[in-house]
Amino acid sequence: MRASRPLSRIQRAAIALAFILVSGCKRASLPDATSPSAELYVNRCGNCHVPYNPHEMTAAMWDTQVTMMEVKIQAAGLPALTSDERESILEYLKRNAGTE
Numbered sequence: 001m002r003a004s005r006p007l008s009r010i011q012r013a014a015i016a017l018a019f020i021l022v023s024g025c026k027r028a029s030l031p032d033a034t035s036p037s038a039e040l041y042v043n044r045c046g047n048c049h050v051p052y053n054p055h056e057m058t059a060a061m062w063d064t065q066v067t068m069m070e071v072k073i074q075a076a077g078l079p080a081l082t083s084d085e086r087e088s089i090l091e092y093l094k095r096n097a098g099t100e
Helices: 009-023 036-045 059-075 083-095
Strands: none
16 A cells, blocks of 8 residues: 655645635525425426525526426436426416526
8 A cells, every 4th residue: 555645735725725616605594494385396496406505596586497407307317397396486486586
């Protein structure tokens, strides 16, 4: 087994910076997180990625985003959103959407 060399000052600084950045990236909790529509959003969208806070996009952006994600859901071979699921998720996202 090869002996490991000690980390350089730059490597230690890079590791420390990465740790600080990652620990500071905790997402804020979702609005109205215990509502059925928020739970549906987390359950369906959170299967592939951390659900974004609805405030991060405008209502119009969410329309586009959900449509794009439906294509990715199909490509991944996952069950498509039902019309009721899509409506509930979009209603939740738009109700809590950002304004800019």
